[in-house]
Amino acid sequence: xxxxxxxxxxxxxxxxxxxxxxxxxxxxxxxxxxxxxxxxxxxxxxxxxxxxxxxxxxxxxxxxxxxxxxxxxxxxxxxxxxxxxxxxxxxxxxxxxxxxxxxxxxxxxxxxxxxxxxxxxxxxxxxxxxxxxxxxxxxxxxxxxxxxxxxxxxxxxxxxxxxxxxxxxxxxxxxxxxxxxxxxxxxxxxxxxxxxxxxxxxxxxxxxxxxxxxxxxxxxxxxxxxxxxxxxxxxxxxxxxxxxxxxxxxxxxxxxxxxxxxxxxxxxxxxxxxxxxxxxxxxxxxxxxxxxxxxxxxxxxxxxxxxxxxxxxxxxxxxxxxxxxxxxxxxxxxxxxxxxxxxxxxxxxxxxxxxxxxxxxxxxxxxx
Numbered sequence: 001x002x003x004x005x006x007x008x009x010x011x012x013x014x015x016x017x018x019x020x021x022x023x024x025x026x027x028x029x030x031x032x033x034x035x036x037x038x039x040x041x042x043x044x045x046x047x048x049x050x051x052x053x054x055x056x057x058x059x060x061x062x063x064x065x066x067x068x069x070x071x072x073x074x075x076x077x078x079x080x081x082x083x084x085x086x087x088x089x090x091x092x093x094x095x096x097x098x099x100x101x102x103x104x105x106x107x108x109x110x111x112x113x114x115x116x117x118x119x120x121x122x123x124x125x126x127x128x129x130x131x132x133x134x135x136x137x138x139x140x141x142x143x144x145x146x147x148x149x150x151x152x153x154x155x156x157x158x159x160x161x162x163x164x165x166x167x168x169x170x171x172x173x174x175x176x177x178x179x180x181x182x183x184x185x186x187x188x189x190x191x192x193x194x195x196x197x198x199x200x201x202x203x204x205x206x207x208x209x210x211x212x213x214x215x216x217x218x219x220x221x222x223x224x225x226x227x228x229x230x231x232x233x234x235x236x237x238x239x240x241x242x243x244x245x246x247x248x249x250x251x252x253x254x255x256x257x258x259x260x261x262x263x264x265x266x267x268x269x270x271x272x273x274x275x276x277x278x279x280x281x282x283x284x285x286x287x288x289x290x291x292x293x294x295x296x297x298x299x300x301x302x303x304x305x306x307x308x309x310x311x312x313x314x315x316x317x318x319x320x321x322x323x324x325x326x327x328x329x330x331x332x333x334x335x336x337x338x339x340x341x342x343x344x345x346x347x348x349x350x351x352x353x354x355x356x357x358x359x360x361x362x363x364x365x366x367x368x
Contacts, residue, residue, distance in 0.1 A: 006368065007092040008034045008359060010053070011108060013101010013130075014043020017123055017271060019051075022099045024165030024352040025121075025359070026052045032356065037091060039084060039107040057087045059103045080106025081113070088114060094368035095359050097121065098138075100128045108134050117362040121355055123164055123270040125298035126150050139362045142355055144270055145302055150293060162355045163348025164274035169255035173279040174349040178340040180333040181262050184219070187330055190257050191224040192266035200317060201286065202230035205265055208322035210241035216330060217243050223257045225249065262336055263329065265322075268300035268311075276303060277347035282339035284325055289314035308343035 008029045012022035019040075026036045030052050038053035045056060059080040084107045087093075096111035097119045098104035104120070111118050118138035120131045126149035127135060135141050135155045141148075144164040151159065181187045189209070193201040202224075209220060222245040226234050231247050238245035251257055258264070258279050266272055268287040276283050283303065287296035303309035310325050329335055348354070 004092075005033050005035045006094040006363060007037060008363075009037045009039050009057070009088070009093045009096040009107060009111070010099070011039040011059075011096060011104045012099040013103050014041050014046065015101060016047065017269065018099045018101045018104075019047040020167065020271060021121060021123055021165045021352075021355075022097075023047075023051055024167070025097060025355050028352045028356040029359065032360070035092075037087070037093070039087075039096075039103060041101075041103040055091065057084060057091075057107075059083050059106050077102075077106050077109075081110045084110035085114060088116065094366075095119065095363040097355070097359050098131070098134070099123070100131050102130065105130045105134070108138065112137055115366070117359075117366040117368055119355075119359050119362050121162070122148060124295040125270075125301065126293040126295040128292070139365065140358050142358050144274060144351070145299065147298070147301070149295070149298055160354075160358055161348075162358065163351030164270055165352035165355065166271070166275050166278050166349075167255070170258065170275045170278055171349055173255065173259050174344070174347060176259060178280045178337070178344075180337040180340070181219070183333065186221050187216075187219050187263070188221045188261045189223070190261040190264045190266075191222065191226075192254075192264065192272065193225055193227075198267060198286075198288075199227055199230070200314070201265065201267075202226040202234060204317065204319045204322065206234045206237040206241075206245075207319035208326060209243060210237050211319060211323040212327055212330070214242070216327065217241055220244065222246070223251065223261070225251060263326075268296040270295075270299050273299045273303055274348075274351070277308070277343050278349050280340045280344035280347065282329070282336050282343065283309040284322070284329075285309050285311050286314060286317050287311065302346050303343060306342040306346045308339050308346065 010022045010026050012018040030036050036053045039057040060076045095117040098108045119140045121142040122131050123144050125145040136152050141159045142162045220243045224247045228249045234247045264281050264283040268285040285300045304311050
């Protein structure tokens, strides 16, 4: 008789930052013969259409402010713990891997209460609220970056740097060679700003590129992700400056554009920084000022210290400052090549496999 496969529960909140790394792990665990279950909330189910899970465990989870909000959140979490415990009893759970977000809390608490193997993965360079609360209780803490802020001192020896799992089409770029532009050739620039395009990037970056010397402007080929309301204005600035540009709120071929790019300008989200490293991509990063615990600035630190990126704080960011940085980088192909090599030097391309190894080790240690 064939032995039943072991069960890995992947618990993640309803944002892409949590769900995409969770999906990458799920694919690896499934390929290794595990049965994968997804524990998430209503928002997370919006990302789960193609999630490689045998079943979705719907959990109640919430946060709140003020006495009434906190009380409601507490009741929701308690209910979520009960839902998770019931699901584990019926379906099994040899290891529960939490990726942060509110649904991760009841899934992990239920696992701890029933003495099941537990792992958390932190995508940012600062432990998020849920992960920070549970870090000292779980079996293993996995991190994307070498230095993890807000981590309890008691878990310092239990943090394993595995990187951030990236999408397969981005992972494939690790194996291609970066080619810096020639002294007179086309320079491809990719500008991102999150799924909707950041306002300051939408408004200031076209001005910065338009301020470059004419000889440099004529060589530019720009792909810019911009807010819908900024698209027309950005296109006009580029056209008036004689810059070839494709401006849109969304690109469905981001991996191709990233592969073709010589330089990326964007925010410093965890997935962005990890993808830039794996793709060996030079970058100019503008961390989001209002990010919790300033985690985007800390995310960018690895690339910055390696020499793979230039960073501009949001308070200092304007067209003039960006123009100066871009001119110094774009006029020096050797500098771009060096930045690319530095990015690849800090990349962790097999992050999903490393995280899967930790999940299996935690389950084995519990005898599951």
